[in-house]
Amino acid sequence: MVKSMAKKPDLFPGTLDMLILKTLTRSPLHGYGIALSIKRLSDDVLTVEEGSLYPALQRLLLQGWVKAEWKMTETNRRARFYTLTAAGRKQLGIEMSQFEQMIAAIGRVMSDAQEA
Amino acid sequence: MNPISRFIKKLSILFGQERFSSELDEEMAFHREQVEKSFIADGMTPEAAHYAARRQFGNATKLREQSQKVLSFRAETVAQDLRFGLRQWTKNPGFALTAIVILALGVGVSTAIFGFVDAALLQPLPYRDPDRLMSVNESDITSSRWPLSYLDYLDWQRLNKSFSSLDVYSGAGFLLRTPSGAEPVQAERVSGGFFQTLGVQPVLGRDFNPGENRPVGANVAILSYGAWVHRFGGRREVVGQSVDLDHESYTIIGVLPRTFTFAPSGNTEFWIPLNTFSTHEKMRTFYNFWGIGRLRDGVAVPAAVAEMGAIAKQLQLQYGITGRNRGASVVPLNEVITGDVRPILLTLLGGAVLLLLIACVNVASLVLVRSESRRREIAVRGALGATPARLVRQFVTEGLLLGAFGSLTGVLVAAALMKLLTGLVPKDMAAKMPFLGGVALNARTGAVAAAIAIMAALLLAAAPTLRLSFQSVHDGLAEGDRGAASLFWQKLGSSMVTVELAVAVVLLAGAGLLGQSLYRLLHVPLGFDPEHIATVQVMAPATTYKNDEQKTGVRQEILRRISSLPGVESADLTSMLPVQCDCNIDSIQIQGRPSPGDHNDVNERHISTGYLSTLRASLVRGRFFTEGDDASRPGVAVINQALARKFFPDKDPIGQRITDDEGGRPSVWEIVGVVDDVREGPLDTSMMPTEYFPINQTGDQFFSLAVRTHLDPESLLPLLASTLHQIDTNLGVSDEATMNAKIGGTQAALLHRSSAWLVGGFAAVALVLGVVGLYGVIAYSVSQRTREIGVRMALGAQRSSVYALVLRQAGWLTGTGLAIGLTCSVGVSLLIRSLLFGVHAWDAATLGGVAALLGVASMVASFLPARRAASVNPTHALRAE
Structure with a gap:
């Protein structure tokens, strides 16, 4: 954990759930797919540690925001695919608006600091 | 998703652990493979890619655990809590031990008493449809339940439509011939359908045949198990x-089941059909048979009472029976069987529940005090990152642990108590209480114990939790804080102590009243001197002693031989020893007077010449019997003062004649003397009129020997038995006991003694717990106010005013507890008034005594902390902060 923190910027706390939910809006994905998708979309800036990904997925399952089912991949391999539920979609909306508020707030603080 | 469905989901995962792990494993294996592939695509060798992927993934087991933790209950942290809780105990064993002992006491006592209540009052009798079984008997104004005469029974059986079957039983003593001589045994003569009415079948052999029940049927017997x-x-x-049996041969036809008991018959060993009758028993006015009946379906008790009452009235008119205003009594059989013990058991149960309450309150306040002293620990743990939920769980775990240990010990206490208490019941009485065999730890008592345990544990878990949620981490860390939090605890603690004291008052008042009842009961005027009297029951078999001369001969031989034993002052006979029962009732009339109406029942006793002198009863008028009053002379009688007062209120009874109609002996008795009342009946009933006839004129062959000695009467008992057997090995000898033991063993004495001692024990425990609770609250309050007291003293307060400060607080709590308790105890005493004897529920002396006792105890308990408060050194107190 400590090592990776030194190498790459850490995620904002609490944003992992939002990122997972967001990646699932396009299509159902398996765990590896989610990690890969976040990495690619962020141009390799954000790396999702497996150590946080799977507990997060269990948490989302428990909340009922995603559901999981076993399916076949294109390479005919069995994998667990996660799908966004209606409740998950709603939760994503809430988290996004909270996130935007926070970013805006941070932005205001930072621009003020520059001016000073 | 709501918490409930989340909980259910968690549970389903918990139970599907295996599947969950394997799915997660597969999922992660897939992930690793994909990572590996991407590394190979980037140009790594397969081997290097494999290791790199593993490295990136980290510890797979740890990862799985992390994922599981999200979902599952944290078993390992629960274990941690338990370990911590146990460590807390070992750090402070006094607290844990006290709490467990108190809790065990509360749980144990209440479970044990419930065991008795359950066995006696809740468990159905061991018969088929026991709630349809009724005790069916005669009644009159003076007695609500009265045995039937055999002829009445036959008519009742013939005429009634309420009962599908009606049967009677009547106790009898027999001499069983055994290889080692004759032995008196208890038997019950029953009508033929008795066991069918009860719904009981022999485990071996058969029930009675119809023929065996008819007059002069075969001699058969069914054995008890x-x-x-x-x-x-x-x-x-x-x-x-x-x-x-009695020199007649009886064929054994069956054996009753092991579970069969019939409380009114006690330890009856032989059941024989009712097919031979004495002269008396053939009379309509010889009441010697108790009835039981099975109500027909759909017939209610009141309807049966009405019908049987009408039948009784009709028979009274038809046969011109005077004197008794006859009716019928139809009472559920279980009420008759448990009637005597019901009030005492319910009283004890009430007492036990109060004790449990006090114990729980006490332990809860102990736990609270501890949580108070652990505020800093909690605050530190909170500051180090323990979530409130985690902290609460620690306390809940500790509470549950305490509850579990306490209750478990309590169950052991209960088992021991049940054994002890059943063992304390004398054998004779135990035989009449067959339910005692069912008093044990079983599914029902276990369930009650478990329920109590769960409630106690929840209470103990909830108490500090409730307390904790009121304070923030910051407050706890600030050592100087003595603000709202401790005020809250003080208020809670005070009200808990008030409850404890009030409960203690109720129990003390109950114990006081019961104790006084017992004292009054044991000091009821007996009318004779029970010290130094040995007694034994004797039965002279009818086959050996056939006629009056032979009977008189053996009686005189017995008296002669016993009187000449060393240490014996005098020996005499009676048909029934005193203080046993108002039974052997005679309905009398006074010659030359119209029938005295409804109330003409008197105790009838047959006594040898010197019996009343041996008892040291005092003669009021006339004379006692002489050897001249024998069968060749007209009947004579001595009456007691109660009889004289009732039948001869304004007339000298000497020379008057009593008549009765029992046949086979004189039916006219001239009164020759009046004796001061000798208590023949139970201690707790009013004095009944009694007539004494010379045993030489009645010719009894079943009697009790009363021997006055200047030695220890106990030591004389074996000698009495052996001397009687020397006279004739066929004499039945039983129930050797001293007169005092006979009196102490009566049901009235026993019930009062046991209730007084048990409630007294509860009260003592309650007093100690209540006072200790008070001490705790006052001591805590003093420790919290040390600084305040220091300031006061620095500002010039005298020691005496500090004492007053502390004692005032204690006085206020005690006063409130006393006021509530005394009010409640008057109400409670009214509930137990059926157990009170010679004392009112609102007995001022008792209530005052209780108030004084509790007041003194409370003041002593609060004096210690008051002295500590008064000896506070102001400089130390102020510097300590």
């Missing part, structure tokens, strides 16, 4: 063999 095992070694061939 106990008799079968003890007398006949449980051999199956016993059916068909014969036994010798």
Whole structure:
């Protein structure tokens, strides 16, 4: 954990759930797919540690925001695919608006600091 | 998703652990493979890619655990809590021990008493449809339940439509011939359908045949299970063999089930059909048979009472029976069987519940005090990152642990108590309480114990939790804070102590009243001197002693031989020892007077010449009997003062004649003397009129010997038995006991004694717990106010005013507890008034005594902390902060 923190910027706390939910809006994905998708979309800036990904997925399952089912991949391999539920979609909306508020707030603080 | 469905989901995962792990494993294996592939695509060798992927993934087991933790209950942290809780105990064993002992006491006592209540009052009698079984008897104004005469029984059976079957039973004593001589045994003569009415079938052999129930039917007997095992070694061939009862041969036809009991018959060993009758028993006014009946379906008790009452009235008119205003009594059989113990058991149960309450309150306040002293620990743990939920769980775990340990110990206490208490019941009484056999730890008592345990544990878990949620981490860390939090605890603690003291008052008042009742009961005027009297029951078999001369001969031989034993002052006979029962009732009339109306029942006793002198009863008028009052002379009688007052209120009874109609002996008795009342009946009933006839004129062959000695009467008992057997080995000898033991063993004495001692024990425990609770609250309050007291003293407050400060607080709590308790105890005493004797529920002396006792105890308990407060050194107190 400590090592990776030194190498790459850490995620904002609490944003992992939002990122997972967001990646699932396009299509159902398996765990590896989610990690890969976040990495690619962020141009390799954000790396999702497996150590946080799977507990997060269990948490989302428990909340009922995603559901999981076993399916076949294109390479005919069995994998667990996660799908966004209606409740998950709603939760994503809430988290996004909270996130935007926070970013805006941070932005205001930072621009003020520059001016000073 | 709501918490409930989340909980259910968690549970389903918990139970599907295996599947969950394997799915997660597969999922992560897939992930690793994909990572590996991407590394190979980037140009790594497969081997290097494999290791790199593993490295990136980290510890797979740890990862799985992390994922599981999200979902599952944290078993390992629960274990942690338990370990921590136990460590807390070992750090402070006094607290844990005290709490567990108090809790065990509360749980143990209440479970044990419930065991009795359950066995006696809740468990159905061991018969078919026991709630349809009724005790069916005669009644009149003076007695609500009265045995039937045999002729009445036959008519009742013939005329009634309420009962599908109606049967009677009547106790009898027999001499069983055994290889080692004659032995008196208890038997019950029953009408033929008795066991069918109860719905009981012999386990071996058969029930009575219809023919055996008719007059001069065959002599047959059914054995009780106990008799079968003890007398006949449980051999199956016993059916068909014969036994010798009173020199007559009876064929054994069956054995009753082991579970069969019939409380009114006690330890009856032989059940024989009612097919031979004495002269008396053939009379319509000889009441000697108790009835039981099975109500027809759909017939209610009141309807049966009405019908039987009408039948009784009709028979009274038809046969011109005077004197008794006759009716019928139809009472559920279980009420008759448990009637005597019901009030005492309910009282004890109430007491036990109060004790449990006090114990729980006490332990809860102990836990609270501890949580208070652990505020800093909690605050530190909170500051180090323990979530409130985690902290609460720690306390809940500790509470549950305490509750579990306490209750478990309590169950052991209960088991021991039940054994002890059943063992304390004398054998004679235990025989009449067959339910005692069912008093044990079983599914029902276990369930009650478990329920109590769960409630106690929840209470203990909830108490500090409730307390914790009121304070923030910051408050706890600030050592100087003595603000709202401790005020809250003080208020809670105070009200808990008030409750404890009030409960203690109720129990003390109850114990005081019961104790006084017992004292009054044991000091009821007896009218004779019970010290130094040895007694034994004797039965002279009718087959050996056939006529009056032979009977008189053996009685005189017995008296002669016993009187000449060393240490014996005098020996005499009576048909029934005093203080046993108002039974052997005679309905009398006074010659030359119209029938005295409804109330003409008196105790009838047959006594030898010197009996009243041996008892040291005092003669009021006339004379006692002489040797001249024998069968050749007209009947004479001595009456007691109660009889004289009732039948001869304004007239000298000497020379008056009593008549009765029992046949086979004089029916006219001239009164020759009046004796000061000797208590023949139970201690707790009013004095009943009694007539004494010379035993030489009645010709009894079943009697009790009363021997006055200047030695210890106990030491004389074996000698009495052996001397009687020397006279004739066929004499039945039983129930050797001193007069005092006879009196102490009566039901009235026993019930009052046991209730007084048990409630007294509860009260003592309650007093100690209540006072300790008070001490705790005052001591805590003093420790919290040390600084305040220091400031006061620095500002010039005197020691005396500090004492006053502390004692005032204690006085206020005690006063409130006393006021509430005294009010409640008057109400509670009214509930137990059926157990009170010679004392009112609102007895001022008792209530005052209780108030004084509690007041003194409370003041002593609060004096210690008050002294500590007064000896506070102001400089130390102020510097300590």
